[in-house]
Amino acid sequence: MNANLILAVVDGALRVLEKIWPEFVKLGVQGEISVEAQAEMTARINRLRLPEAFSGPEWEVSKN
Amino acid sequence: MRMRVRMPVALLLAAALGLAGCGTLEPGGVYQGDKVLYDADVAIATSYEVIHTFVAWEYANREALSARPEIRSAADRMRRGAPQWVRSALALRDAYAARPDVETRDALATAVGVLRAAMLEATRYLQAAAAAESK
Numbered sequence: 553m554n555a556n557l558i559l560a561v562v563d564g565a566l567r568v569l570e571k572i573w574p575e576f577v578k579l580g581v582q583g584e585i586s587v588e589a590q591a592e593m594t595a596r597i598n599r600l601r602l603p604e605a606f607s608g609p610e611w612e613v614s615k616n
Numbered sequence: 617m618r619m620r621v622r623m624p625v626a627l628l629l630a631a632a633l634g635l636a637g638c639g640t641l642e643p644g645g646v647y648q649g650d651k652v653l654y655d656a657d658v659a660i661a662t663s664y665e666v667i668h669t670f671v672a673w674e675y676a677n678r679e680a681l682s683a684r685p686e687i688r689s690a691a692d693r694m695r696r697g698a699p700q701w702v703r704s705a706l707a708l709r710d711a712y713a714a715r716p717d718v719e720t721r722d723a724l725a726t727a728v729g730v731l732r733a734a735m736l737e738a739t740r741y742l743q744a745a746a747a748a749e750s751k
Contacts, residue, residue, distance in 0.1 A: 583639055590645035596661040606699045610675040613695045
């Protein structure tokens with residue numbers, strides 16, 4: 553792998569990291585996951601128990 | 617032809633890399649410090665969201681994606697399987713929450729693994745679409 557290619561790969565990786573970092577922080581990658589964030593996660597799980605989670609036309613198997 | 621992928625690519629990458637939920641739990645929360653349970657919930661919820669995004673995207677862009685029948689096939693497989701995969705993961709999650717031991721933890725991990733595999737497949741298609749869109 554030549555130097556330019558390595559630099560391009562590193563640059564690409566940094567750009568990806570730069571984009572995804574706020575999402576990581578939001579998801580609790582850094583530090584403590586707050587009591588509120590824990591409650592929100594439980595609420596998300598409980599929403600998956602509802603029939604609405606799999607309703608809607610996007611969940612219908614396509615015809616042929 | 618525009619095939620917008622609504623979920624941020626960043627979130628897809630985060631989900632695919634499995635990096636979500638690496639922090640510690642603040643005391644006093646509903647998980648009572650059980651990081652295994654919290655991580656399982658993150659994995660289940662994130663997998664559902666990515667799979668949902670994928671099937672909704674395929675549905676909204678079916679005509680434009682007709683040249684890629686494997687995408688429709690994958691989406692249909694997820695439509696058939698995802699409700700059961702999620703139900704199963706939730707049942708095993710509840711079993712682990714009620715009795716956290718090695719047996720229930722391993723069963724939960726297996727169920728989460730099924731969801732994670734589907735999520736990774738969905739992520740591959742969505743990332744490819746997002747990359748094509750950004751060109």
